[in-house]
Amino acid sequence: MAEVINIRAMAAGVLAPLLRQHGSLSTHLPDALAHCPPQDRALMQQLCYGTMREMFRLQSLAAKLLKKPFKAQDMDLQALLLIGLWQLRSSRIPAHAALHETVEATHVLNKPWAKKLFNAILRRYQREHSALESQLGNDPCFTWNHPQWFIDKISHNWPEHWREILAANDQQAPLTLRANARQLTREQALANLRAESINATPCQYSKAGLTLEEPMDVSAIPGFTQGQLSVQDEAAQLAAELLAASPGERVLDACAAPGGKLCHLLEECSGLQEVIAVELEPARAQRILDNLQRLGLELECRILTADASSQDWWDGNAFDRILVDAPCSGTGVIRRHPDIKWLRKGDEIAALAQVQLNILTNLWQMLKPGGRLVYATCSIFSQENERIIERFLQQHSDARHQPIEAEWGELRPYGRQLFPQPGGHDGFYYAVLNKVTDNSTA
Template identity: 35%
Template sequence: MTSPVVAPALSDVLFACAGCLRDVLAGRSLTESLQEVPDEWRAPVQSVSFYVMRQLATGQALSGLLLDKKAPNRLVESLLVVALCLLAVDESQANNKARHVPVYDAHTVVNQAVKAADKHKKTASFKGLLNACLRNFLRNKESLMQAIAVRSEVQWGFPKWWIHQVRQAYPGQWREILASAATPGPMTLRVNTRQISREALRQLFIEQDISCHEAGHAGLVLARALPVTQIPGFEQGWWSVQDAGAQLAGEIVPVHDGMRVLDACAAPGGKTAHLLEQANLDMTVLDVDSHRLARVEENLARLKLDGPHVHMRAADAAELSQWWDGVPFDLVLADVPCTASGIVRRHPDIKWLRQEADLAKTAALQRAIVLALWQTVAPGGYLLYVTCSVFPIEGQEQARYLEMSLAGAERLGAPGQILPLAEQAGSVAPHDGFYYALFRKKPESGKDG
C-alpha cells in the first residue's frame, strides 16, 4: 500500500521557488532548475514559479523600493521577490481565482516567507529584514503599486528591450502580443491517426467528461489542462501534447510514403512524430544534444513510430561531415535554434534568460545551419524553415536572406509569421508564435516531376 502524498508546507514551496528564481537570474532555465525539486513538491513549486516569472518585473521593482540598499545575496533577494509577487496579486485576480494565479492570505505569505528564510544559512540571518520589507509592503501596498505602475516593464511584464523590439515590429498589434504571455496557452493534443481517428478519440473524451474542440488537421484543444496521466490514451500512444502552431509544420510539407526525410534540431521530437504519423518515411532524426535525442526515442516508442526506418544522429547540424552520408534528402525540416520568443507564455523564464544581443547571435547561427542543410536537399526536394519566434530577424528577415542565398531555391507558399493573438478580447490565443518558410530546390534540367 502506497503512502499518501503529503503536500509541502508553503514555506518549502517559497524557498524552492526562490532557488529556481536565483537560478534563472544566473542564466539557468527554469525547466532545468525544477528538475532538482523533489517530485512531490514539483507541481506547486512549478505553479508558483511560473506565476513569479510572469510577474517578475513587478516583484523586482517593489524589491528595489523596499530595500534601502542592495540585497545581501541573490537568494535573499529571490525569496523577497517571490513573496512580493504573491502579495501583489490584485483583488480582481484574487476574487476570480484564475487557475494560473496562486492566491494566498497575505499574512500567511509573510509568515511562511520568514519561515522559509530559516531554512538556509544564506538567508536565516536576514529573516528580520525580509519580515520588515514584506510588512512595509502590506502597510503601503497602494502607494507602492502606484509608484511602479508607470514603468513599461511592470505594465507588460517584459524587459524594456523586448517591448521595444515587438512594438517596432508590430505597431498595430504589439499590445496584444505582449498581453498574450500573461496567461498559459491552452493544452492542445495532436492525435496519432495511425493509432486512432480524431473523431474516435474525441468521442472517448466526451464519455470521460473531457471537453475539447478540433484544431487543424489532427488537433484537439482541451477546455482545461489536465495531467497527461488523467487523459485516456497516453500510454497507448494515441496522442501527444503539441501546440496548434507547431502542428502546422506537419501540415505544410508534402509527405508521402518512401520519402527520405531529415528532421534537423529535432528534440523533443513532436514534429518528427507528426511526419511519421502521416507516411512511411526513411527518417533521420538529428540533434546536437544526445540526452534530448534520447527523449525523442522515448516519444517515438510510445507512439509506436520507432523502428529500423528511423535513424538517430547526435551531431551539430551545420557540421555535415559529422553525420551526413552524402545521400540527399527529399525533405529537410530545419526547426532551427532561436530565442523562443513565440512560446514565452509556456516558458515565461525565456524573457528573463534572453538578452537583446542574442538576436543577432541566433540569426547568424540559423543562417549557418540552413546554408549547410541546403547542401543535403535533393534536386526537387524541400526545406521547411521553422522558428518559434516573433522577432522578424528570426522570421521574415531571415527568410528573405535565405531566398536570396540558397542556390537554386524557389520559395513556396507557407504561413509566414503567425502571432500569438487572441481571437477576441479576453480570450486566450489559440496558438503560440511561429514562423514558417518553405523552399524547393529546383530540379536538375530534364528531371522535374
C-alpha cells in the first residue's frame, strides 16, 4: 500500500528552518519538491511561497491566537500553524480541506498532542477572523506585512513611494522572458507563443522582453529548450544596453551568477575579443555554465571561480567594459523571493554596502581609461545604490558619472532607481561610470 504523504507536514518541514533563520526557500524547497508526488508539487510551492509572502501578518495572527508561543523544538508546529492560517486567509483551498489536512499533519510530525490545539485555533480563526484582524489594525507589521526596520528604512528612503513599494512586494511577479536575438526577433517569439495559444505582451522598456499573461512551466514554453527564450525580469534586461559593448572589446561580468545578463550581452553583441565571468561560489558558477550551454554560448565566455573583491585571478589586461552586478540585500526582488523580508536584517545593510564599495573599488583598477563600468543591484535602498556611487566618486578623481537618459525608473543624483511594478519589472538600480583618460578633464 502506497504511503500517504501529507503535503502540509512537508511544507512545515521546509519552513521550520527558515523560522530559525537557517537557509532559505531556494536551499530547502528543491529537495522537498524532489520527494513530493508530481501532482502535489504545485500545491507544495503554493503553500511555502504563499506563507512566506504573508509571514508578518500570519505571525501577528498566530501570536494573537496562541496563549503561549511554541517552544524552540516545536518550530515545525509554528510553521504548520502559519500554513494553516494562510490557507484559510488567502488561498482558494476549501476551508474544510485546509483545516482537516493541517490538523492531520500534527500526527505526521509526531506531535499528536497538538491536534486538539490546532483544531481549536483554526476553527476560532474561521469564526472570528474579522474581529481578530481588526484588533491588529494598529500594528504596522500586520498592516504592511514587513518587518518594522524595513518599513522605517523604506519610508525614510522613499517618502513618496514607500506604500506602493510595500504593496508591490506582496504581489506575485510575472513570468518575463527574453528573446535570443541570435535566433529570432521578439515579434517572432510572440508569434510562436500565440500559435500555441500562449498569451504574451512586449515589455515596455526592454527591446527583447516579453511577459506571459499566465505563468507556466518553462520547459513547456515553445523554443525554451532550444535556447530561443530565457527567463529574465525586464529590469535585469536593461544591463546589456547600458553596457553598450562593441565587437573587439574585452568585457568583464563580475558577480555573474546565474548568468542572465551575461547571456543577454553575448546574444546582443557577437565578435567581442574576450568575455570573462567571475563568480565566487562554485555551485553558482556552474549555473552560469548551464545557462551558456543551453544557449550554445559556452565557447564565447571564460568562467572564473574567484572573488571580485580581490585581484588574484586578474591577468593584468584591462577591460573596455565592466558590469558590476553587486551582491546586495535583494530587496527589489522580494516578490520572487518572499523569504528575503523575513531573513534579511536591518543591521546587515551597512556591511553589504561596504562589500559593494570594496568590489567597485577593486574592479575600477581593471577598467581601461576611456572604458565604461555599469554598477547594478536588485536593491531599493539608497545605501546600497546612489550613496555607494557618491562615496566612490569622492574617492576617485578619474571617475565620471554619466546620467542615464531613459524613460524607465526614477532619475537620481547618481543613476536611476526602478521600483517593483505590479505586473511589470522588479526593483533595480543602475549607474554608469566612465573612466577619463586625463584626470584634469571633465
